[in-house]
Structure formats: C-alpha cells, structure tokens
Amino acid sequence: MEMAEKEENPELKAEYTAISKRIEKVPANPSESFAEALQSLWFVYRCLHMEDSSGHTFGSLDQVLYSYYRKDIDNGVLTQDDARDYFYDFWLKFCAAHSIFEKGGDPSMKAAFPFEVGEPSYRNGLFWSAGMYVATARHVDDGYPINVAGVDIDGNDLTNELSWMIIEAVRDLRTFSVKPVVKYSEKTNKDFMNLCYEILMDGRSLPSIAYDYNTREALRLEPDNHYTEEDLLKFCNIGCIETAIAGKSFIDAMNCFMNLPKIMQITVNNGYVGDRLVGLVLEEPEAFEDMKNNFSKQLEYFIGLYTQAQNGAAPFFNQYFMRPMSSTLMEGCIERAMLLDDGGCTYWCKSMNCCGIADVADSLMGLKQVVYDEKKVSLSALRNILNRDFEGNEAFRQYLINQVPKYGNGDKEVDMLAKFVVDEYCKYVSATKTFNGNYFRPGMYSFYGSAVNLSETTGSLPSGRKRGEVLSLNVAPEHGAVKNGLTAMLESVTTIDHLKGVNACPVDIQLTPDTPVAVLDTANKYLNENNALLLQVTVVNKEDLIEAQKTPEKYQDLVVRVSGFSARFVVLDKEVQNEIIMRDWTA
Numbered sequence: 001m002e003m004a005e006k007e008e009n010p011e012l013k014a015e016y017t018a019i020s021k022r023i024e025k026v027p028a029n030p031s032e033s034f035a036e037a038l039q040s041l042w043f044v045y046r047c048l049h050m051e052d053s054s055g056h057t058f059g060s061l062d063q064v065l066y067s068y069y070r071k072d073i074d075n076g077v078l079t080q081d082d083a084r085d086y087f088y089d090f091w092l093k094f095c096a097a098h099s100i101f102e103k104g105g106d107p108s109m110k111a112a113f114p115f116e117v118g119e120p121s122y123r124n125g126l127f128w129s130a131g132m133y134v135a136t137a138r139h140v141d142d143g144y145p146i147n148v149a150g151v152d153i154d155g156n157d158l159t160n161e162l163s164w165m166i167i168e169a170v171r172d173l174r175t176f177s178v179k180p181v182v183k184y185s186e187k188t189n190k191d192f193m194n195l196c197y198e199i200l201m202d203g204r205s206l207p208s209i210a211y212d213y214n215t216r217e218a219l220r221l222e223p224d225n226h227y228t229e230e231d232l233l234k235f236c237n238i239g240c241i242e243t244a245i246a247g248k249s250f251i252d253a254m255n256c257f258m259n260l261p262k263i264m265q266i267t268v269n270n271g272y273v274g275d276r277l278v279g280l281v282l283e284e285p286e287a288f289e290d291m292k293n294n295f296s297k298q299l300e301y302f303i304g305l306y307t308q309a310q311n312g313a314a315p316f317f318n319q320y321f322m323r324p325m326s327s328t329l330m331e332g333c334i335e336r337a338m339l340l341d342d343g344g345c346t347y348w349c350k351s352m353n354c355c356g357i358a359d360v361a362d363s364l365m366g367l368k369q370v371v372y373d374e375k376k377v378s379l380s381a382l383r384n385i386l387n388r389d390f391e392g393n394e395a396f397r398q399y400l401i402n403q404v405p406k407y408g409n410g411d412k413e414v415d416m417l418a419k420f421v422v423d424e425y426c427k428y429v430s431a432t433k434t435f436n437g438n439y440f441r442p443g444m445y446s447f448y449g450s451a452v453n454l455s456e457t458t459g460s461l462p463s464g465r466k467r468g469e470v471l472s473l474n475v476a477p478e479h480g481a482v483k484n485g486l487t488a489m490l491e492s493v494t495t496i497d498h499l500k501g502v503n504a505c506p507v508d509i510q511l512t513p514d515t516p517v518a519v520l521d522t523a524n525k526y527l528n529e530n531n532a533l534l535l536q537v538t539v540v541n542k543e544d545l546i547e548a549q550k551t552p553e554k555y556q557d558l559v560v561r562v563s564g565f566s567a568r569f570v571v572l573d574k575e576v577q578n579e580i581i582m583r584d585w586t587a
Contacts, residue, residue, distance in 0.1 A: 034068040034083055038090040044329070051325045059236040059246025060183070061146040062162035069162055084165060091169045094144045095177040102571040145564075147236045147246075149192065150183035150212050153229065159189040167192070170206050171199050176559070176566045180207040181237045183215075184528060193524075197517050200537045205559050205566035208506075209535040210237055211528045218499040218533060219243065223430060224439040225347045240564020241534055242443065242504045248331045248346040251441065251503065254353065256306060257450035260421065261356035261471055262458045263302055264363050267295045269383055273459070285379070288372040292364065296424045303352070303428045310350065311435040318342055343436045350438070351503040352429045355446035355454055357496075358472035358481065359463055361407040361418035366400050366462035386460040389467045400464035408477025408584070410488030415495040422475075426500035443503025444475050444496070448563040452575050470579050473563065474506045482584035486511075489584070490523060494530035506534045508561065510585045513539055536561050542585045545569060549577055 004016035018035075026040035041058065048056050058064055072078040078086075148166050149159045166180050182188070182196055196207055216232040219225070227245065236246045242253035263279075266272070271279035279298050285291040318341045327333040330345040338344030370376040377385070377396075390397040405411040407418045422444060429442035451471045459467045463478065472478045475493055482489050486509065498505045507527055511520065520537065527535055538561040548555035552570035560569045560580050569577060 031068065034065065034072045034078060035086050037065055037068040038086055042090060042093055047325060048329075052323050056326075057145045057147070057236050057238045057244075057246065059147060059234060060150060060158075062148050062160055062166055063150075063158060066160050066162055080161070087162075087165055088169060088173065091173060091175070091178055095173075095175045098175070098177050102568065144177050145179045145181060145237050145239065145241070147210070148180050148182050148207065149188055150233065151185055151187055153233060155187060157185075157187045157189055158183075159192050163192065164195075167195055167199065167207065170204055171195075171202075174204070174557075176206070176568075179240070179565055181241070181534075182207045182209050183212045183235075184209045184524065185212040186525075186528070193521075194517075197520050200520065201511075201513070201515070201517055201539050203513065203539050203559050205536075205538050205561040208237075208241060208537075208561075208564075209524060210241075211532055211534070214499065214528065214531050215243055215533050217531075218502040219245075221499055222349075222439070222441060222502060225249075225349065227347065231347075237534070240447075240504075241445065241506055241536075242351065243502060243533070245347055247329070250330065250340050250343075250345045250348045252350040253443075253503065254447065255310070255350045256352040257446060257454065258303070258306065258352055258354040258425070259356065259450075259454045259458060259471075260299075260354050260425065261359040261363070261461055261465075262454070263298050264295060264356075264360045264461060265386075265459045267291070267298045268363075268367070268379075268386065268462065270294075271298070274387070288368045291367055291372075292420065295360075295364070295421075299424055300428045303425075303432060306352070307432045307440065314341075314350075314435050343438065348436075348438055349441045350434050351441050351443050353443040353445045353447070353450075353503060354425055355450045355473075356458075356471040357418055357421055357425075357444060357475055358407045358478045359461055359465060360421045361414055362404070362463035362478055362481070363461045363465075364417045364421075365406070365414040366404045366464065369404050370400065370462070382462065386462065389460050390464075397464045397466070400462065404464075406463075406478060406481040406483075408482045408489050408492045409484040410491040412495075415492045418475075418492070419495050419497065422496045422500060426497075430500075441503050442501055443505065444498075444501035445504035445506060446471070446473050446563070448473070448576055448579065452579055470575075470582065473579075473583075474508060475501075476508050477584065479579070479582035480584065482586070486519070486523065486586040489586070490526055490530075494527065494532065498531050498533050501533065504534065504564075505532070506536050506564070507532055508536045508538070508583070510583050511537065511539045512541055512585060515539070515586070536564075538580075538583075540569075540585075542581060545577070545581045549574070549581075 001020040004013050004020060007013040007016055022036050022039045026036050027043050031037040031040045069083055148163045152158055170180060215235055219227055219232055219235060231245045231248060234246050236244055238244045239253045242251060244251050266279040271277055271281045280301050282294050282297060285294050323340050327340040327344055330340055332346040333340055333344035336344050371379050371382055385393050385396065405414045407414045426442040429440050432440045434440060451473050455471045456468055470479060475496055477489060493507055509523060524535060540558060540560060544555065544558060548558050548569050555570055558569040559566055562576065
C-alpha cells in the first residue's frame with residue numbers, strides 16, 4: 001500500500017493496490033479469485049516450511065485451483081494469458097532457493113548440523129534428517145510435488161486447462177523444484193500425454209507418471225486404513241513419490257530404509273558380521289529352500305528389531321518435535337484434539353522402505369547355482385571367499401557375475417526370487433504395528449542416499465558384488481546387470497507385485513535421446529497394464545555423463561532423475577554421479 005501511495009504510474013498503482021488487498025485478505029479469509037487462491041497457497045506453504053521440512057504437497061493442484069480459474073475466465077476477470085502470468089509467477093516462487101541448494105545444501109539443515117560432512121558427529125542420530133542431509137553435501141531436492149490429471153468418480157478424464165499449464169511450465173521454465181506427477185490411466189488425454197513424453201524425451205526427467213487405478217487398488221489392500229472411494233480419487237504423491245491422501249494422510253514416508261543386502265550377508269554367515277553376532281543363529285541350510293527360509297527368519301527378526309526401536313523412540317521424539325500448523329491442516333487432528341505425529345489425522349501409518357532387492361535376488365540365485373546345484377563350492381568355503389572380499393578369487397567372482405542369471409533380463413527363475421524377497425518383506429512389514437496400534441506400510445523405495453550410504457557397511461555378496469559397491473535402487477536390477485534390453489527388464493520388474501509396495505514402488509528406466517517416443521509410450525502402457533505404481537524416466541547419453549564429470553562447465557543443462565526428483569547432473573556429489581552413470585541405459 002505504501003508503494004501504491006508513492007507510485008505515479010496508474011497501472012502500477014492499481015497493481016500494488018490489488019496486491020495489498022490480496023495479502024490483507026488471505027489466508028485469514030477464503031479466497032474468491034484465482035490470484036487470491038495462489039497467494040493463499042503460497043503463504044500457507046511457506047509457513048509450513050518454517051515449522052517443518054519439505055515434502056508437503058498440494059495434491060492435485062490442477063483440480064484444487066480449477067474452479068477459481070474457470071470463474072475468473074468466464075467472468076472476464078482474467079484472460080488465459082493473465083492466468084498463465086499469475087501461475088508462472090507462483091511456480092517460480094518455489095524455485096527461488098534452488099541455486100542455494102545447489103551450491104551448499106539446505107540452509108535449515110545446516111543450521112541444525114553445524115559440522116561438515118565427514119566429521120564423525122554428522123551421523124549421531126540427533127535429528128531424523130541427519131542421514132538425508134549427509135546423503136550428499138549438496139542436497140538439491142527441495143521437495144514440491146504436485147499431482148496432475150487423473151479421473152473422476154465416473155472414470156472420466158480430469159485433464160483441464162491447468163493440467164496443461166502445469167506441464168507447459170516444466171517445458172517453458174525448465175525448472176526442477178516443482179515436481180509434477182501425472183495420474184495416468186487409459187482415459188488420460190492422448191495429446192496431453194504426448195506433450196509429457198515430448199518433455200521427458202527432451203531430457204527434463206519430469207514429469208513422473210503414477211498409475212491411477214493401480215495406486216488406488218494398492219491403497220485398498222492396506223490392512224488398517226479404510227479409505228472411501230472419494231478419498232481414493234484424491235490420492236497424491238508427497239515428499240518425492242510416496243503415496244497419501246491429500247489433506248488426510250500421515251505416512252512418515254521416509255521413516256526407514258531397510259538394508260536387505262546386509263540381511264542377506266548376515267544370513268549367509270548365520271547371524272554374524274565378522275566375529276560379531278548381530279542376527280539369529282539358525283540350523284545350517286542343507287538345501288536351497290532352507291537357505292531361503294533362513295533369510296526369511298533373519299528378515300523377520302530385523303524388521304522386529306526396527307519396529308521395537310521405532311515404537312520406543314517415536315513417543316519420546318513426539319514430546320519435543322511438534323507440528324501444530326501441519327496438524328490443523330490435516331483432517332481429523334482438530335476433531336480428535338490430537339497432533340499429527342501422535343495419530344490425529346484421518347489416515348495414519350508409518351512406512352518402511354527397503355534397499356537392494358535385486359542384490360538379494362541375485363545373491364540367492366548365486367547361492368542356488370554354485371552351492372546347491374553345481375556344488376562348485378561348499379557354503380563354508382563361500383563364506384570364507386566373501387569374508388575375504390573375493391581376494392584371490394577374482395575368476396570365481398566373474399563367474400558369479402557373468403554365468404549366473406541376473407534379475408532384470410527376463411529369466412523367470414531369478415525373477416521369482418525377486419518376487420520372493422518382496423513378498424516376504426511386505427508380509428512381515430504389513431504385520432507389524434506402530435506405537436499407537438496402526439500398521440506399518442511397506443515400500444520398495446530406496447532413495448539415492450540409502451543406495452550409496454548403506455553400501456559402505458555392506459560386505460561381499462554371492463551375486464559377485466564386492467564390499468562397498470553401490471546397492472541396487474528401488475525395484476531396479478543391479479547396476480550393469482541388464483543384458484537383454486528394456487523389454488526383458490520390464491518383464492522382470494513386473495514379476496514383482498507392486499501393489500504390495502504401497503508406500504512407493506518406482507520403476508526407473510534410462511533411455512538415450514535417440515529413442516523413439518513410441519518406446520516410452522509402450523513402456524508406460526505396459527507398466528499400467530501390469531500393476532505398476534509409478535514410472536521415472538531419465539533421457540541422456542551415458543557418454544555425456546562421463547564427459548560432464550570431466551568438464552562440468554560444458555554440461556550445465558544436463559538433467560537426470562536422481563531418485564524421486566530431477567537435478568542438474570553437474571551439481572550432484574561425485575558418489576551420486578557415479579551411481580547414475582552405473583545405471584543401465586537403453587537405446
């Protein structure tokens with residue numbers, strides 16, 4: 001208002017006056033126009049981030065805003081160009097801090113941890129985000145997910161003018177901070193999907209694609225949360241890609257990343273890591289089925305240990321970390337007079353994610369072939385080889401790598417072992433309860449930090465993996481394991497029951513820029529038809545990634561999908577860059 005009073009230009013004077021009236025009105029009072037709705041959302045979102053870390057979502061932003069947009073357009077208050085200007089301004093607000101994150105990480109986390117990565121204290125466990133902050137020195141995921149499109153209660157496509165505007169913002173503004181997730185079904189507007197494909201093939205690594213009907217079916221299978229059909233239509237992806245109901249769900253999305261390969265290592269060594277007993281001592285497995293059963297028992301044991309520790313820690317933690325504003329915005333908390341973290345909202349659970357599914361499947365296949373079928377080595381001899389990190393046994397390691405079938409190539413035997421790992425993991429997680437009597441929910445989501453950091457503490461495996469080598473991501477094959485192309489890889493990946501990984505179960509595919517768009521369309525439709533929950537795509541030449549490490553100044557606009565977010569490749573830490581380079585790129 002002060003600026004309006006001093007301004008002589010009548011157009012600017014009117015604009016300043018209008019802005020002052022908007023910010024005086026919202027969010028204390030209901031929005032009545034498109035501009036007011038955007039302003040209200042911006043204020044509330046920033047306040048949430050003062051109280052909490054990133055990861056909150058607007059849900060289906062195109063649906064939330066559409067009535068305001070349509071009213072203003074129909075009444076002549078706004079032209080479509082005016083609306084686009086307002087919306088692009090709103091979009092860019094979320095990108096203002098991105099260069100800060102790229103250069104030095106999240107300042108709020110640095111304030112919480114006044115030490116440098118590499119110092120012993122940075123993993124002291126005093127704050128849940130410590131592990132996330134140190135995942136890389138520069139954590140560039142500032143976490144603004146939104147959903148787009150979907151269907152209504154009658155199965156009609158919900159793509160509207162704002163859906164297009166959101167995807168066009170990705171194309172026109174070339175930003176990463178806002179992360180659209182398209183809710184796809186066979187009803188989704190084909191021209192709209194073609195634009196999404198075009199942007200993905202241009203190397204933006206956005207949007208990701210969630211499968212509408214499959215995700216709703218996965219949510220229906222949860223043992224504790226009884227969703228209404230209307231609420232299922234409002235599912236959204238929070239944080240990076242985890243599944244929730246907008247305005248009604250608490251899922252503690254990144255509560256846990258279970259190190260499955262470490263449990264495999266402990267299984268092979270019958271409860272031991274080196275000379276230290278950390279797991280169960282079980283009967284020596286005489287047959288391969290005995291080995292599988294031993295893995296299941298160790299898995300159940302460690303999930304139980306984690307559950308016990310989490311249920312002891314959470315109530316203590318909740319005494320000191322409270323989110324009253326987040327709680328007021330979640331349905332159920334005010335009605336129950338209960339804060340969000342204590343269980344106040346309508347749908348509530350805690351999640352357990354896992355890392356290294358492919359490493360375990362390939363290890364089980366290695367054990368079956370060399371110990372039980374071919375009898376190349378005894379189990380005792382294999383333990384010695386692994387505990388020595390294959391020292392003096394490189395030829396044997398190469399045999400494990402090259403002569404034993406690997407998950408990701410359409411081989412049914414090893415693919416069924418991956419299914420076994422997922423089934424057992426989800427069975428045990430889904431049977432465990434939180435401190436307040438709700439169920440944990442499983443996810444097959446590993447996050448880039450867990451794949452890199454957990455590898456440091458994981459020994460050699462019967463897959464041929466050496467100590468410290470990066471672990472497999474999500475439900476993807478081991479790095480470098482894909483030999484039979486994209487079709488066989490997708491066949492392997494869909495052997496797993498994705499619906500069980502309701503928290504998150506992303507499929508990652510890497511394509512070269514010369515790949516026909518039809519390949520992406522076919523892969524998307526195949527995954528939709530085979531119960532997948534989410535697709536993430538990176539399009540880039542592997543050679544460019546290698547060159548970008550050597551001469552980053554020449555590759556400032558090279559974009560990759562890291563885990564649940566996109567980033568410029570050159571700003572990532574080298575260990576994350578190396579993990580991305582090691583992925584299987586398909587022409």
